[in-house]
Amino acid sequence: MRIIKAYDERRNEILDTAERLFHMNGYEKCTVNDILKEVAIAKGTFYHYFKSKEEVLDAIVLRYKEIVVSRAEKILKKNGISPEEKLMHIFMAMRINDKVDSDMLNELHKTQNALLHQKTLNQIVTAMSPILVKVIEEGIERKAWSCRYPLQYMQIFLAASLTLTDEGIFVVDADSQMKVMAALISMLEKMLEVPSDSFMQLFMQYWG
Template sequence: MTRTVKDPETRRGELIDAAEELFLANGYEETTVADIVRKIGVAQGTFYHYFKSKDEVLDAITDRWIEEIKEGVAGIASGDDSDSIEKIIRVFGFFSSLGKSRQGLVEYVHEGRNAHLHNKFERKVPSILTPLFSRMIEEGVRERFFDVRYPEMAALFIIVTTGAISHIYETYRLNENTEKMNEITAATFYFIERILGAEQGIFIKYASRMEAST
């Protein structure tokens, strides 16, 4: 049988894909390196050529998530088919769908024993998202939706605080506590409106209208 030789980046990507799929399906702790290589039909030596350990492949998955977040938000921010309020709401929807699709693994990454991965998120994500959010806020100022003196600082404050709130929201979502979920959503939009100097209630109005049109 002829041995298939693949480009190193392609093979590395296959290992990351297989690991992420297995981590999500079976859990990180329950997945072994043997499971990962078996899934794509390569030897364990191939895995260790690219990664020193299972922890290192999880680190690579985290890097890819961060890049996916950057690309997703950049795509929304640069679009010309919606105004600034719609864009910000769509960004939060993007975050929500991304978190739901990787629920168990996201929780594992943010556990105390994985502080280096959690800290990577906390360090990299705000630095990536702040310029993109700042652009949307500046756009909102030009559209006369917002009245903000310091767009970049407003963007950073929104990113950091909503990131912290999202962990609480997910707890209520898993417990199917719709009342608390709605309360957090309303409170989050209320405080964002205050930070941005926007008309009170405008984010909820937009969100309701956007939901009705889908």
């Protein structure tokens, strides 16, 4: 008997399967036929949902981005917390380990998944920078700090922090990683023209 599934259910099934196969075998080595075989669907069914393997990859990347953006937007709307706390909350929201299986994250870091990894970082920086700019503007309005280039500084900070703290790119011990984080916080303080160590205590409170 033929099983007919709702559009979203079938689409998510294809994405879940493709994500697992990309992580296991690498994006380049995985073919549309591999996905078809695993999901047990015809080629016409696949192309009803996606035009290509590349479009599947983009949809998987979008999933990662949406997790982070959804969390950040909720924090942005919170009342009763300072701009400094909002920044820290949003940085914490970008840690998706609790939403993405740890094995999946480990696979994401492998060389064969470099394209998926790169696209994910690109999308997060692109989506998150404008959200952080709103927090920066709120802080400027409250005279908590000053910032000459909010968007550009947030792009630089995100690109640097996401790359330098990514264990799949730089393998460092815990002590070295903490020094990197301290340097990044120091850089943020200079970007926002606040006194040294203004954020460090808050950072340790939220990150620890």
